[in-house]
Amino acid sequence: MARPRLIFTTISFSQGLLLLIKSGSLIKEIKYLASEKDLFSYLAQLEQKYSPKPIRDEISFKEEKDLFHRYFKGQPVNFNHLPLDFSQGTLFQVKVWQEAQNIPYGRTVTYKELAQRINHSGYRSIGQALGQNPFLIVVPCHRVLSSNGRLGGFSAGLSLKKYLLALEGVRL
DNA sequence: TAAGGGTTGACAC
DNA sequence: GTGTCAACCCTTA
Structure with missing residues (x-):
């Protein structure tokens, strides 16, 4: 076909x-x-x-x-109903991306918390999977921070991560 | 199969 | 408070 x-x-x-x-x-x-x-x-x-x-x-x-x-414009928006093509990711990556989608607008979690939600202890793998995220903003990997309160990383650049968090009213 | 990575927690200073 | 290091474990070359 x-x-x-x-x-x-x-x-x-x-x-x-x-x-x-x-x-x-x-x-x-x-x-x-x-x-x-x-x-x-x-x-x-x-x-x-x-x-x-x-x-x-x-x-x-x-x-x-x-x-x-x-x-x-700074309005709370839920993108979760948009149909995404997850076929390009591995099973593990899809699991991480789907769990990240559940982080509400204006809220943040740590890599550790995200790992715990999917019963996983490889914190670095979570970061790695988020780094492969092909759905910027819709899969809100910018809402995942390091446990020491720092930004962690961001595939599209930390300045954009800061901008998106500020847009959602998150104080760092 | 080895190396690297968006991390974490423990330990030493 | 800060730096270092081992451990986690998935992905990529």
Whole structure:
């Protein structure tokens, strides 16, 4: 059976832009890009990876765009009902991502707490799985902090992690 | 199979 | 309070 063609859109915000990629009705990836320049080079990579090449489609992302615009205005938004394509992750990664989705808006947990929720003791593996998170913001890996109250890490950059937490009213 | 990683907790100073 | 180190265990090359 032929796979549905990939479609994408971008959402601009004060720190850069988000690239949303869908296959059919499933979201395949939500990626942070610092500038239009990064967008063009990433799209070039996608064109090499996928055939036929992904096409821009604003209409199919109406709901997601609305949700993200509200989120960037500082309104509490729940993204959990959006259908995500977890097939690209391992079983362990999917478990971590799904558990991370349960962290409420404006709340934070530590890597340890997240590990305990999935009955796991490999704290470093949690960080590693979050680092592979392809669904920025929707899987809120920015809400996971180190136990000493520090930020920990963030695949899209710590300054963005700080920005997102501040947006949600989290005091560090 | 070995190395690395978004961590943690214990211990020493 | 801060630094160091072993242990956790998954992913990647």
